[in-house]
Amino acid sequence: DQQVKQNSPSLSVQEGRISILNCDYTNSMFDYFLWYKKYPAEGPTFLISISSIKDKNEDGRFTVFLNKSAKHLSLHIVPSQPGDSAVYFCAASRSNFGNEKLTFGTGTRLTIIP
Amino acid sequence: GAVVSQHPSRVICKSGTSVKIECRSLDFQATTMFWYRQFPKQSLMLMATSNEGSKATYEQGVEKDKFLINHASLTLSTLTVTSAHPEDSSFYICSARGRGQVKETQYFGPGTRLLVL
Numbered sequence: 001d002q003q004v005k006q007n008s009p010s011l012s013v014q015e016g017r018i019s020i021l022n023c024d025y026t027n028s029m030f031d032y033f034l035w036y037k038k039y040p041a042e043g044p045t046f047l048i049s050i051s052s053i054k055d056k057n058e059d060g061r062f063t064v065f066l067n068k069s070a071k072h073l074s075l076h077i078v079p080s081q082p083g084d085s086a087v088y089f090c091a092a093s094r095s096n097f098g099n100e101k102l103t104f105g106t107g108t109r110l111t112i113i114p
Numbered sequence: 115g116a117v118v119s120q121h122p123s124r125v126i127c128k129s130g131t132s133v134k135i136e137c138r139s140l141d142f143q144a145t146t147m148f149w150y151r152q153f154p155k156q157s158l159m160l161m162a163t164s165n166e167g168s169k170a171t172y173e174q175g176v177e178k179d180k181f182l183i184n185h186a187s188l189t190l191s192t193l194t195v196t197s198a199h200p201e202d203s204s205f206y207i208c209s210a211r212g213r214g215q216v217k218e219t220q221y222f223g224p225g226t227r228l229l230v231l
Contacts, residue, residue, distance in 0.1 A: 043120075
């Protein structure tokens with residue numbers, strides 16, 4: 001049972017435009033969400049997170065939006081740069097503390113076209 | 115950010131042999147380490163959580179006698195796949211977190227690709 005879903009396995013975006021990566025979840029107990037970026041031969045690195053008490057969190061070019069009623073979150077990257085080409089994973093948890101585990105999506109491969 | 119290393123990065127072994135994968139936190143004390151497995155086109159699935167000095171907690175469906183986890187020090191955890199079979203071929207990735215740290219500071223290793231012939 002895939003509780004966190006990233007339905008787009010890949011996405012191509014022109015450099016300078018906005019990249020929008022989507023993530024859906026089914027478990028209503030999730031209240032903390034994170035996005036990770038992964039380059040080939042490297043481990044995922046933390047990008048940005050959001051708590052369920054917010055609907056938006058922004059960090060530079062990266063903004064995450066959360067729609068709790070729709071159980072949907074999205075990551076916006078603007079403007080997109082060639083270095084943003086990577087696999088992006090969405091992850092969810094029931095808490096940001098303790099040993100509550102992270103449940104990951106299957107990832108979306110983003111390619112930025114120069 | 116902090117660095118987590120894994121060794122080996124890739125291993126090929128014969129069916130029935132055991133394989134050990136090391137996970138090291140290079141510049142911080144990892145009180146908690148996590149082991150994940152990722153099959154092609156699937157998500158990272160948590161296998162087990164280990165706290166330094168205590169037994170690992172395994173996720174449902176993960177055989178603890180087959181996937182032996184040792185977290186004997188604050189910088190090293192090992193995963194041993196015992197009597198490996200072709201269906202164990204996968205990408206294994208560890209992550210580490212320091213005491214009291216939040217999830218943003220859970221750092222991942224680069225992963226180990228295991229192929230069992």
